[in-house]
Amino acid sequence: MEFFLQNLVNALQWGSFYALIALGYSMVYSILMLFNFAHGDIFMVGSYIGLGIATLLLGLGVSAGWAMPGWLVLILTIIISMFLTAFVGILVERIGYRPLRDAPRASAAITGLMIGIILETGNLALLGARRMSFPPLIKSVTYDFGGVFVTNKKILIVLVSLGLMYALHNFIQRTKWGMAMRAMSYDYLAVPLMGVSLNVIAPMTFAIGSGLASAAGILYGLAYPVLDPYMGILLGWKAFVAAILGGRGSILGAALAGFLLGFIEIFVAMIFPSTLRDLIAYSIILLILTFRPYGFFGQAHSTQLRL
């Protein structure tokens, strides 16, 4: 039982990252009907920006003679990096995708791949191949609940992720901007005629997705404090799988599928030899897609998807 619960806790943390990253894929798809393959690398950039901000804040605190408490640094880091990474997202849209908006879909798709490679190698050129260590902003405390070990970081990661998802949900459902996004995803040809510009909504979507990726990057840095320029590739691919599994363009689907992916990976490794983890985990997902080719919340009759 403790064994099961322990794995459940592990899976919740691991699934949070997939879910947060998958949201970005899904949102961009619902507006522009293309997958932003640079998203995994935007997650990496967000993580590095977070590292920079955190180091800067800690340094400022020291030079000002007042060491900021770690939680304050963390909150500030998350907020500032989300903003900065949002601008990176806007830039990616402006430079990479807008000129190609009317180009064939395949061209737009490889644009994402190229931007991804540019971000990776740019980082490599800027900071070198040495791996960076993310500063431990909050002291790790391990709680022992009858044999189930939970750290304060794990709780924080899951809570912040859920909080961000809830905020996104409210934003899309309750605000005027959210309504514009929903309308745009419904028909991106007719809606601009009513005074909502795609050139506003598309960058906004990229900005929100990138901001979430940045939050994921910082939380990731807390849990796995070794950063390298290629850290976003594998995670990005797997989050992409989650986005498809959730149903293309579905926010709720992407979040749920992200967590599901985490659960499948962790529990497969729990039951089977860990060497076979990805083999079995992704066979299961292939099987799910065979029976539900549109994912959990995707609709069969339309490629237009709902937010």
Add this chain to the structure above:
Amino acid sequence: MRRFSILAVACLVVALAFTTNAWSFGRKTVIKIGINAPITGDIPKVGEGTKYAAEMWLEDVKKAGGLEVGGKKYPVELVIEDNEAKAESAVKANTKMITEDEVLVIVGPQSSKQAVPAGDVANNYETPMISPWSTNPNTTKDRPYVFRGCFLDPFQGPVLANFITEEFGFKKAAVLYDVASDYPKGLAEFFKQAWEKLHGPGSVVAYESFTTKDTDFSSQLTKIIKSGAQVLFTPQYYNEVALIVQQAHELGWKGPIVGSDSWGSAETVQLCGKDCYGLFFSTHYAAAGATGATKAFIDRYQKKYGYVPDDVAALTWDSLGIVKTAIESLDKLTGKIKKDRKAVRDAMARVKNYKGITGQMTFTEDGDPIKCAVIVRISDKGEYEFYKSVCP
């Protein structure tokens, strides 16, 4: 015309000088030892350590008046060639030293990348060669003239199994390794074999793996903790070590975590922090906390060159020591280079229990030393401290 004849005469004189020079060497028999090192290129620090260790050794030999063979002292000369950390240049350097300089023995090259092809040249020319630092099995494999000064990668498996058994008295071990990388995978297998030989089949209670670039090991570690293992062995590189150790502690792992020489980078502690303090790993040599001859070597080197010698310098020192022992064990040097080379090779193969600063060495038939590994403890200040020496 006149100018030409002057030039021709000059050439002749120079050529004559060289030949007489060569004759006189042939008569006097100077022992020439070739050093094939990466003085320039990607890893100049390795070349520098090699050169410095060799020069220190030569100093000692000169002080003793040369090498003594059969009651006669022979002067020694070093021929240091730069291989630019390139395989082609290492081959060229070996060929030049063997055919032009007529060296008796070659020490180097250091990295396997250069030592494997250069070893082929030495073996073909029947010239004994010893690579102090190359860990690839192919360097010495099926090459009777090629030796090495360090242990091979797989060797650390049994060494660590013995160390854990003696130090902690544990019976159940867990292994976590990267299934997609040669070095950890091989080492994990060798450790498992050795451990099960000591404690019976099934004593490795958890044998878990992951794939390169994975960062979350929580499910593997949860399994390992549940299995009741007393110690965790993980032969990973420094970036993974940091993640594995931290996550293990967060999941409630209390036992020791043990690693191999891949931990021995300064970055391990940088990335891992306090979580890695007090852990053990095996390696070639440890500078901090060394005693006896090892300490004497380190102090002398540091005084002379201003920094603590790394494992390359120490292994080069030992390799030269073996060469010296082998040459001095001969009855006589004939002065015929081919015959002498063969004699030196045989003498090197016969070396038994050579006491080096990196441990005692005896060569196997392949020219690989049976030697003890050093167990390093990461101190509470994050330094790599000599803990003990363990033999297979």
